[in-house]
Structure formats: structure tokens, C-alpha cells
Amino acid sequence: MNLRDDARALSGDLIQLRRTLHRIPETGLDLPRTQETVLAALDGLPLEVRTGDGLSSVTAVLRGGRPGPTVLLRGDMDALPVAERTGLDFAADNGRMHACGHDLHTTMLTGAAKLLSAHRDRLAGNVLFMFQPGEEGYDGARYMLAEGLLDATGQRPAAAYAIHVLSAGLPSGVFRTRGGTAMAASNTLRVTVQGEGGHGSMPHRAKDPVQAGCAMVTALQAWITRTFDVFDPVILTVGTFHAGTKQNVIPDTAVFEATVRSFSDAAQARVKDGTVEVCRGIAAAYGVDVDAEFQEVYPVTVNDHTEADFAAGAVREALGEERYVPQAQPLQGSEDFSRVLAEVPGAMLFLGAPPRGADPERSPNNHSPLAEFDDAVLADGATLYAELAARRLASA
Numbered sequence: 206m207n208l209r210d211d212a213r214a215l216s217g218d219l220i221q222l223r224r225t226l227h228r229i230p231e232t233g234l235d236l237p238r239t240q241e242t243v244l245a246a247l248d249g250l251p252l253e254v255r256t257g258d259g260l261s262s263v264t265a266v267l268r269g270g271r272p273g274p275t276v277l278l279r280g281d282m283d284a285l286p287v288a289e290r291t292g293l294d295f296a297a298d299n300g301r302m303h304a305c306g307h308d309l310h311t312t313m314l315t316g317a318a319k320l321l322s323a324h325r326d327r328l329a330g331n332v333l334f335m336f337q338p339g340e341e342g343y344d345g346a347r348y349m350l351a352e353g354l355l356d357a358t359g360q361r362p363a364a365a366y367a368i369h370v371l372s373a374g375l376p377s378g379v380f381r382t383r384g385g386t387a388m389a390a391s392n393t394l395r396v397t398v399q400g401e402g403g404h405g406s407m408p409h410r411a412k413d414p415v416q417a418g419c420a421m422v423t424a425l426q427a428w429i430t431r432t433f434d435v436f437d438p439v440i441l442t443v444g445t446f447h448a449g450t451k452q453n454v455i456p457d458t459a460v461f462e463a464t465v466r467s468f469s470d471a472a473q474a475r476v477k478d479g480t481v482e483v484c485r486g487i488a489a490a491y492g493v494d495v496d497a498e499f500q501e502v503y504p505v506t507v508n509d510h511t512e513a514d515f516a517a518g519a520v521r522e523a524l525g526e527e528r529y530v531p532q533a534q535p536l537q538g539s540e541d542f543s544r545v546l547a548e549v550p551g552a553m554l555f556l557g558a559p560p561r562g563a564d565p566e567r568s569p570n571n572h573s574p575l576a577e578f579d580d581a582v583l584a585d586g587a588t589l590y591a592e593l594a595a596r597r598l599a600s601a
């Protein structure tokens with residue numbers, strides 16, 4: 206089977222499907238129009254298709270002509286609450302945007318379903334296609350796992366792969382991955398400082414939550430630098446800080462929120478308790494009350510070393526040596542594919558898709574209202590999904 210040639214023949218259809226999805230971005234766990242579009246694209250293929258109960262997921266199983274293991278391929282489908290400013294003729298106008306390129310993932314995965322369906326008889330095993338809503342902070346993968354994703358073929362998958370496009374930082378059509386830690390764990394720290402308001406001229410008769418809150422913000426940064434090995438880093442960024450109504454009034458409360466990223470289970474465990482302790486200690490020193498809540502959003506994404514090497518080999522052999530570069534460092538972003546990789550050995554790969562002619566080091570990043578992704582990568586993305594499954598089944 207020459208999946209790459211087959212994919213090239215599909216390229217026009219893939220571009221059309223991607224632009225259709227791009228025009229109808231939906232966010233969260235409920236993506237009815239996206240789901241309908243995916244179901245229409247899969248219609249007529251020899252798949253066992255199931256939709257989610259609590260979310261608009263699509264699970265499709267392709268059973269090969271011969272028995273063998275199951276390989277899971279994941280594509281996420283949700284968009285972001287970003288108002289698109291690309292000016293593209295297929296730009297979205299509903300205040301939401303496929304600014305993370307999940308429209309490309311969805312399209313590539315339907316392409317792989319078509320490519321593999323055409324060679325069904327030659328596959329020894331099953332392919333489980335995971336079309337997932339709610340990657341952007343809604344933990345869609347966790348819900349799909351809870352609804353029995355991994356039992357869809359009757360046997361646990363032997364391997365799992367996902368591809369994520371990048372609008373910057375990697376040349377178009379180039380893949381990269383790494384064994385071990387691939388992406389950060391993501392957490393949210395929410396802190397409410399409860400003081401006692403008063404007159405700005407008489408702070409000694411109040412308990413100033415602004416001053417205490419500011420001390421927490423700076424103490425957290427200092428604590429991180431004295432606590433964690435620089436080679437196992439933690440990132441903490443306070444993104445919101447709200448307090449007060451007027452310059453001469455000490456308010457009752459101050460509220461701030463931070464995103465916290467870590468790259469190992471050890472650092473994650475330490476930062477989880479430590480940030481809360483720092484806030485409590487500062488609160489005690491200032492005589493205010495504090496409610497500090499550390500919410501774990503997504504765990505560290507860890508690629509299996511063998512599966513990452515296997516995926517790198519698949520890129521080189523199927524698409525060419527020049528299409529693969531090793532990934533030196535983990536990305537600071539996070540992923541709920543981490544939840545699948547905690548259950549099944551596998552790998553997350555990144556695919557460069559900056560706009561044609563743009564300098565990848567200067568093009569707008571994923572999540573920007575100006576982020577653009579090159580449709581030209583769709584055929585090779587679909588090829589690679591299909592190659593990963595076909596090769597992994599053949600190697601079992």
C-alpha cells in the first residue's frame with residue numbers, strides 16, 4: 206500500500222473539509238456541528254462508529270482483515286474563544302477560532318480513516334480513531350476514557366499516537382517528537398486574600414489584602430527559584446490580580462490566579478503543596494486570611510521512548526529523512542492526551558504548519574487570533590497517522 210500517493214489524491218477533499226470545519230468553530234465538550242461534519246466525512250467507510258454520551262466525541266473502529274492488536278489514533282476537534290483576525294477567506298466570524306489547528310487534526314484523522322479503510326484487508330489488527338472534544342481545558346480525553354474509549358475494540362490498545370500542528374517554530378511539513386517528557390503539567394492556583402478594609406490614610410487600622418497579595422506574588426517566584434532544580438523547572442505566572450475600587454480605600458479582599466507548569470511528577474507533587482504553604486505563611490505574617498486552591502488541570506505528557514523512536518522512524522521512512530527533527534526540549538504547553546499516554550504507551554508528535562512563505566520563527570503562535578496553518582500539510586499528516594497505525598500493526 207502506498208498511503209502517501211493515496212493521500213495526495215485526497216488532498217483537495219482534505220483542504221475542503223478543513224476549511225468547512227474552520228468556518229464552524231465550537232468550544233468545550235459540546236461540538237454538535239463539528240461532530241455532524243465528522244460523521245458525514247466517515248459515512249460509508251467500514252467503521253464501527255459510536256458517539257459520546259456526555260460529550261460530542263466520535264469513536265470509530267476499523268477492524269483489519271486479520272487478527273492483531275489495536276492502535277489508537279487521536280485527533281482533537283475543539284476551538285478557542287478567540288475572535289479570528291487572520292483575514293482568510295474561510296475565517297470564522299462567530300467569535301471562536303480554530304487558533305490551535307484542531308481543525309487540521311480532525312481532518313487528518315478522517316483522512317487516515319479513509320486511507321486505512323481502503324487497505325482494511327491487509328491490516329492485522331484494529332485501528333481505534335479517537336475524535337475528541339474539549340482538549341482546551343475541558344479534559345475531554347478524561348471523559349472519553351471514562352466512557353470506555355480503551356475498550357472500544359474489545360482489547361486494550363497496544364499503542365497510541367497523536368499529532369499536533371504548530372503555526373510557528375517548526376518549518377512546514379517537518380515533524381518532531383522526543384521520548385520521555387514531551388509537554389508540561391498544567392495547574393491553576395487561585396488565591397483569595399481576605400483582609401479588613403479601611404481608609405487608605407490609616408492602614409494600621411485595616412488589614413490590607415493588596416499588600417499581602419503582592420507579597421505572595423513575589424514570594425512565590427522567589428520560593429520557586431530556591432526550591433526546584435533548574436533542570437527540572439517550574440513556571441508560575443500570575444495572570445490576573447484583582448482588588449479594590451478607589452486609590453484611597455483599602456479593600457476587604459484581593460484575588461489572584463496563576464498558571465503553574467511542571468515537567469516531572471516529583472516537581473508536580475512539591476509545587477502542589479508548596480505554593481499553598483507559601484500563601485498561608487505570608488498570610489499569617491500579615492495577619493490576613495487566605496484561601497489558596499491548587500487545581501491540577503492536565504498531568505505531564507510523557508512519551509514512551511520506544512514508541513517515540515518508532516514514530517520518528519515512521520516519519521523518516523514514509524516521508525523522508527529531512528522531514529524529521531528530534532525535539533530537544535519538552536514544550537511548556539500541556540495536553541490531555543497525557544491521560545491516554547498514562548494508560549497506553551505511545552507518542553505525541555508535532556508537525557510544523559506555519560503559513561506558506563512565512564518565517565516560522567516570526568509567524569504568530571498557536572492560540573493567537575492571527576495564527577495561520579498551512580493546508581499543504583494535511584495530506585502528509587493523514588499519511589503519517591495511517592502509517593503509524595499500519596506500521597505498528599505490521600510490527601506486532
Ligand SMILES: [Zn+2]
Pocket residue numbers: 305306307340369
Ligand atoms: Zn491544541
